[in-house]
Amino acid sequence: MSFVSPYERLQAIGLTPQLLSSLPFPPPEGEAALMRVAEVHRDGLVLHDGESTSPARTRPALIQALASEADALAVGDWVRAERNTFGEWWVDARVPPRTQLARRLHDGREKVERVVLASNVDTALLVMGLDHDFNLRRLERYLALVRLAGVGAVVVLSKADLCVDLGRRLRDAQTLAPAGVGVLALDSLHDDVPSQLAPWLAPGQTLVLLGSSGAGKSTLANALCGEAVAATGGTRRGDGRGRHTTTVRTLHPLPGGACIVDTPGLRSLRLDGDAGDVAGAFDDIAALAAQCRFRDCRHEGEPGCAVRGTVAPERLKSFGKLVREAQRDSMSALQRREQVAQWKARSRIGRANIRAKRG
Numbered sequence: 471m472s473f474v475s476p477y478e479r480l481q482a483i484g485l486t487p488q489l490l491s492s493l494p495f496p497p498p499e500g501e502a503a504l505m506r507v508a509e510v511h512r513d514g515l516v517l518h519d520g521e522s523t524s525p526a527r528t529r530p531a532l533i534q535a536l537a538s539e540a541d542a543l544a545v546g547d548w549v550r551a552e553r554n555t556f557g558e559w560w561v562d563a564r565v566p567p568r569t570q571l572a573r574r575l576h577d578g579r580e581k582v583e584r585v586v587l588a589s590n591v592d593t594a595l596l597v598m599g600l601d602h603d604f605n606l607r608r609l610e611r612y613l614a615l616v617r618l619a620g621v622g623a624v625v626v627l628s629k630a631d632l633c634v635d636l637g638r639r640l641r642d643a644q645t646l647a648p649a650g651v652g653v654l655a656l657d658s659l660h661d662d663v664p665s666q667l668a669p670w671l672a673p674g675q676t677l678v679l680l681g682s683s684g685a686g687k688s689t690l691a692n693a694l695c696g697e698a699v700a701a702t703g704g705t706r707r708g709d710g711r712g713r714h715t716t717t718v719r720t721l722h723p724l725p726g727g728a729c730i731v732d733t734p735g736l737r738s739l740r741l742d743g744d745a746g747d748v749a750g751a752f753d754d755i756a757a758l759a760a761q762c763r764f765r766d767c768r769h770e771g772e773p774g775c776a777v778r779g780t781v782a783p784e785r786l787k788s789f790g791k792l793v794r795e796a797q798r799d800s801m802s803a804l805q806r807r808e809q810v811a812q813w814k815a816r817s818r819i820g821r822a823n824i825r826a827k828r829g
């Protein structure tokens with residue numbers, strides 16, 4: 471019988487020699503192990519050891535330490551877990567992630583929460599269907615998300631078989647994609663997906679599938695795995711939207727030594743960064759803005775603006791929207807209350823002025 475060390479097994483789910491040599495704790499042994507988070511649930515985790523998965527829970531001290539920095543364990547994290555006498559796994563430490571894809575969730579009132587979508591990702595596959603799903607403004611958001619996280623990306627336009635003006639849509643997506651971000655169109659049900667994505671599937675690589683519900687993420691995951699690992703759903707009749715078939719982010723090892731995280735479709739995507747970060751995620755605009763006459767130019771009609779007139783109006787509009795959204799979300803709850811109070815005061819004064827004029 472040949473002996474496979476736990477570290478060799480972990481190579482199947484992305485362990486690299488660099489990671490192993492930079493652990494913030496001694497290499498676990500005995501009842502402790504290095505594992506990778508494969509799923510995060512409300513009441514626990516699923517850990518992968520490179521061969522199989524086990525349920526686990528997180529020590530409250532670790533949850534609290536992470537929460538104090540608006541952080542939490544996410545799929546893709548490397549952790550130290552220890553098995554107790556009942557055979558239950560408990561996670562007590564995390565390896566600081568190389569990358570974190572995160573978004574903000576807004577509760578509709580004033581609470582903004584940071585949610586980590588996946589950790590230690592090398593390449594995000596930004597999946598967009600060439601059917602009703604195709605939306606360049608949404609793609610812009612996803613491109614900014616990966617840019618903010620410092621994660622590589624490929625735009626995967628699925629359902630090429632359903633598209634009549636493929637050439638134009640490919641060109642439109644290519645125009646948005648910054649240098650180094652590939653754009654490809656495919657029919658995930660019939661094309662040889664692993665060979666089309668081969669450049670990003672080297673052993674040790676971690677990929678994540680991002681996109682709206684029904685875009686075809688799980689179909690791609692299955693095509694890459696060579697078997698049905700993720701449930702796929704149809705799209706709704708009428709509007710062609712997805713049915714939110716995938717409900718949890720899950721890490722799957724791939725046959726060639728890479729691994730992939732399938733994620734549920736995101737209903738909304740608010741970027742996790744301050745206004746400056748978000749503005750910087752639009753390379754073309756950032757480069758032109760350096761030539762605007764005013765350093766704080768908002769490109770909204772100021773004289774000497776180098777951006778307006780050069781950047782497509784719809785791109786500039788969504789840039790402005792994302793920057794303002796980031797600004798609002800970055801404000802503390804207190805600042806936001808103060809701003810609302812100011813608005814109210816201003817409109818009270820405005821109404822009083824109007825009344826005074828009238829009469």
Ligand SMILES: Nc1nc2c(ncn2[C@@H]2O[C@H](COP(=O)(O)OP(=O)(O)OP(=O)(O)O)[C@@H](O)[C@H]2O)c(=O)[nH]1
Pocket residue numbers: 628629630631632656657658659681682683684685686687688689690701702703704705712713714715716717733734735
């Ligand atoms: N014709 C065609 N259909 C596709 C293609 N890719 C996916 N589909 C179909 O689109 C529907 C939705 O695909 P899924 O893979 O479940 O989509 P998803 O992005 O995982 O959706 P959620 O799990 O809801 O987030 C399914 O009926 C798939 O069979 C494609 O390239 N061509």
Ligand SMILES: [Zn+2]
Pocket residue numbers: 759762763767768769770772774775776777778
């Ligand atoms: Zn300007």
